[in-house]
Amino acid sequence: MKKLGALVAAVAVSGATLLAGTAVADNGLARFHHQKLDWKSCDHKALDEAGAQCAEVKVPLNYADPRGRTISVAISRIKATDPGQRRGVMLSNPGGPGGPGLDMMVGVKQAMTPAVTAKYDLIGMDPRGIGRSNPVDCGWPVGLMLRSSGADRASFDRTVRLQADLARQCAETEGDVLRHISTRNTARDMDVIRGALGERKINYFGWSYGTYLGSVYTQMFPRHSDRFVLDSAVDSKRYGTRMFQDMGEPNEAALDEWAEWTAERDAEYHLGTTGKEVRAVVEDLVRRSAERPIRIGQYELDQHALPIVVFISLADPRANPALAADVRQLVDAADGKQVEPNPALTSTLEVIYRPTPETQMSGQSAVLCGDKVEQRDPEYYWRNIQRSRAEQPVFGAFANGITACAFWAPPAEKPTVVRNSASALIVQATGDTRTSYDSGVDLHHAMSGSKLVTLQDVRVHAVFGHFPNTCAENAVNTYFADGKLPAEDLTCRAD
Template identity: 60%
Template sequence: MARTRQGLAALAVTGLAAGAALITAAVTEPPATAASLDRYYHQRLDWKSCDIPGLDGMGGQCADITVPLNYAEPQGRTTTVVISRIPATDPARRRGVMLSNPGGPGGSGLDYFVDTSKAMTPEVRARYDLIGMDPRGVGRSAAVNCRWPTGFGLQFAGVDAKGFAESVATQSDLAARCAAAEGERLPHMTTRNTARDMDVIRAVLGEDRISYLGTSYGTYLGAVYMQMFPDRADRMVLDGSVDPDRYGVVGMVQDMGAPNEAALDAWAAWTAEHDGEYHLGATAAAVRDRVQRLIARAAAEPIRIGEFDVDAHSLPLVLYIAFDSPQNYGRAAQQIRELADAADGKRIEPDENLAGSLAVILRAQPRDMSPAMAVLCGDVGAPRDPAWYWHNLEAARATQPVFGALANNITPCAFWAPPAESPTAIGNSVPNLIIQATGDTRTNYGGALAMHRALTGSRMVTLQDVAVHSILGRYPNSCVYDAVNTYLADGILPAADLSCRDE
């Protein structure tokens, strides 16, 4: 143990030395004045085809909006934010615009409403122009590209100190790549600036206020907008809410550990019931043991499957990706079956789902998560001492033997420059509706309750005993959908918080 502690102490020094070149003094940006932003708020848009089949098929069009890269210097360098618009189906009853964000951060949102609008009633569709957006630094909006060799900035630490040391080196390298590729832009890829961009979009569209639908990280963005522009917020729906006091790569990811471990138990029980198909174990305990032995096997020697070498840093991410919905349990069982067969020496070509997940995890195809890390690290600073993460990681293994190694691992934010602005303190009385599943594996139920407490004008609709991340358009439930559609159509929030059962 003493030798391990010495090794970790050396890692701390080495890791911080590697990150030192990235550290610059934090700068608090003064707010821009209305006059200095006038040219942005009154620009004219050139609507054109989005070249996205589903969006174009709904009559959607796209436009570029110019915004300041740095709102503290509005006369300086600019950047472009791309938005889409699906017109209200009945202009005579049109109420206004509904902006959106699909989460991430780093999620492209131009076609977000193609599927999500299917959960809306004709009455709601009649009343709103549905506005999608690629936020600054994402997708078509001058995407951040750190040229990462792997797809995820989140990584499992492995099973021992050697695996953790590998993570420290990897995460330091990812941060250094971002600083080299995008250094000048990184301080401005923040949630507060995206909220400012949203208000420019509001003005350019000629609206006094905006309605909004945000999922996952998008709930935090919506809450920040309500905090910064409370008089500009209309009907706001937050689906799968972040804890605003835990927002940031450390708190948010730590909070994923327990619900994902619980989802692993639920999946293991489901898989045991289907042992005749997947042959991973006849009991939940046997399935879980099979997974943990497979991770240990990958730590000793990467598992070759098709063109991929899957190690203990990447194998559990296959389950993490699948566990955002119980609808994916069969897919997860099939993927673990394929990996187990490959570990046994069989020549296996991964199916389309597994190959797609591994391409993202290991090859950054079609894209990496550097836009997400740019926002997370740019919003909230993270501890820099690797030993801090190792202590938390080891403490978590007793109750989270699989997902503790993700929830407490070091990230690129440990080697990032400090944020340019302080995080937004959320606390206001703007009316809004929060919808949340109790088993959410990405933004846990306790976090949604915290958002509910911070937003004193909110009502909360809870979907009981379902482990799904975000509900609207993903997991049909008439109780939840009725509450959302009534609010969006008529502005009527539930008289009290609601509890809905799985259908």
């Protein structure tokens, strides 16, 4: 019955979208699809060196009122290398949400074969509210709303007050604009971009949240969807609070894996000779930061931010040395030594504690909170945190914590339920710490026309164009070049 209900809901959402899209087009959207783009230098080192050009695409702020206020969405284009083989455009999104993607394809194309780069104009994009596309800036005193809720009820209550204040400040600063920062509107922007580029369909590559955006596009615009690769995927049923809850278990497992790696190098890091000893050091750091913030350089790292510092580095095994070095510095600082954080740790602490307009992440919150109504009762989060503490001592209070979304104004639309037969290749690592492996499997089931590429026994978030793997790269490149999905779901192993 649950599956039947989801199917009915999907059909209803899809049908309403198609009808609404037709009505909007008849009432003024055509002028956006037929606009002429002014391609210029990107004024961006990597893009300019790659031979890219950039343009601004005008889109309605409010698609229900296309004759009203407009905003600009910044896009880049790296042209197909062989005009004779060109078959279309490939849009992209790096995830976040809130990640600027104007230069994303500069790096991704390094993993593409000549047969792929010959056929596609590679399109980067800063989504609405992000980067060069009318960025949301709530003027927050912190860089991102994601925080661990801490060790006890008092620390949790402080987090609740902070999140409520962040939501209030964003509403006061950005006003009605927030109602129009959403995944569904970004998908609509993508379709305007398609029209402005003179294309009947789009191809697409997305990481992380970008997989949610891509799958939503296939649900809203099935006739305009061609070859979609969704790497490190978010299933629409898990998007939001459940997506964060899913992070607890794989991050604890990743911490154990990292601890074993670090224990084998005790002569270098001096954090313990067994994985249990190294893990105990991290858990003790969390405890000590709750008793007294750890002074490191100009920063005071508290119990709300310390798990985030660890979390950031666990997304990729190649960051093992950096995380071990960070923990070594934090232990020294907690012991009262004068420690100047290394450059990478400094950058992380800057984003958390001293954001600039370029590094603040309130645009991420605007998308997350603008997409879906979340639980508003703080007791819901507190109960989940308490239940998680035994098995998730480092990350339970983060993964189950309350965010500003609990205090956000209700979204303008209901979230999209993705259930369709669009062609897609879903790539997922079993050890992914950001989008759980089960999330990719569930999206694969929801998209019956997809095939799943599993990267087995690898702890990484974002594979193609980020983590070299011959098997996965071959599958993606074959699909983009020839339109051929694997005959069956495919399991790859680390090179």
